[in-house]
Amino acid sequence: GAGVSQSPRYKVAKRGQDVALRCDPISGHVSLFWYQQALGQGPEFLTYFQNEAQLDKSGLPSDRFFAERPEGSVSTLKIQRTQQEDSAVYLCASSNRGQGDYGYTFGSGTRLTVV
Amino acid sequence: AQSVAQPEDQVNVAEGNPLTVKCTYSVSGNPYLFWYVQYPNRGLQFLLKYITGDNLVKGSYGFEAEFNKSQTSFHLKKPSALVSDSALYFCAGRYSGSARQLTFGSGTQLTVLP
Numbered sequence: 001g002a003g004v005s006q007s008p009r010y011k012v013a014k015r016g017q018d019v020a021l022r023c024d025p026i027s028g029h030v031s032l033f034w035y036q037q038a039l040g041q042g043p044e045f046l047t048y049f050q051n052e053a054q055l056d057k058s059g060l061p062s063d064r065f066f067a068e069r070p071e072g073s074v075s076t077l078k079i080q081r082t083q084q085e086d087s088a089v090y091l092c093a094s095s096n097r098g099q100g101d102y103g104y105t106f107g108s109g110t111r112l113t114v115v
Numbered sequence: 116a117q118s119v120a121q122p123e124d125q126v127n128v129a130e131g132n133p134l135t136v137k138c139t140y141s142v143s144g145n146p147y148l149f150w151y152v153q154y155p156n157r158g159l160q161f162l163l164k165y166i167t168g169d170n171l172v173k174g175s176y177g178f179e180a181e182f183n184k185s186q187t188s189f190h191l192k193k194p195s196a197l198v199s200d201s202a203l204y205f206c207a208g209r210y211s212g213s214a215r216q217l218t219f220g221s222g223t224q225l226t227v228l229p
Binding site for chain 2: 004006031033035040041042043044045048050055056059091093095103104105106107108109111
């Protein structure tokens with residue numbers, strides 16, 4: 001597609017529920033990133049994929065967070081047993097390393113509210 | 116540690132006046148620096164980037180930024196502000212080396228007053 005698509009746009013989860021957030025990057029983009037943006041804060045890095053390989057997951061806040069990109073395109077961020085502190089906007093970005101322009105295109109995000 | 120700082124949470128400017136949104140960075144190598152803008156309930160929109168070359172970078176919507184290595188700054192500027200420029204602005208850096216993710220500042224809310 002023309003841009004990075006994220007779904008759902010909004011998600012309300014009860015505390016303890018599992019959620020799955022989807023990111024559809026720009027076609028052909030090798031790199032994919034997940035960020036967490038708390039209210040009033042800058043985005044914080046969660047994890048990075050190069051094709052299907054998860055090369056960096058140092059930003060995942062706990063073992064309740066899990067991300068995958070099995071075929072090197074669509075990615076899913078899963079949060080198990082959600083907690084109130086997980087409430088945030090989750091942003092996905094993709095980048096085409098091959099072009100060397102270092103551009104990052106962000107999706108509109110998924111706003112997760114844990115109640 | 117690599118970091119990006121935006122020292123002002125809020126900047127107010129009158130329409131038609133020049134605007135500056137400040138950003139400083141700390142880095143152990145050569146930084147790649149970016150500015151993004153975020154409107155309410157929207158994702159981040161790219162404005163401009165500095166990778167190498169000319170220190171003055173021109174970007175979208177009339178914005179520009181100057182990379183100043185001696186002051187480790189990358190301030191965003193626009194000669195004449197518009198009310199529609201009111202938004203949340205983020206400076207971000209990526210550092211040469213193995214890490215590929217962006218590190219963001221805390222953001223500056225720009226309000227342009229009519």
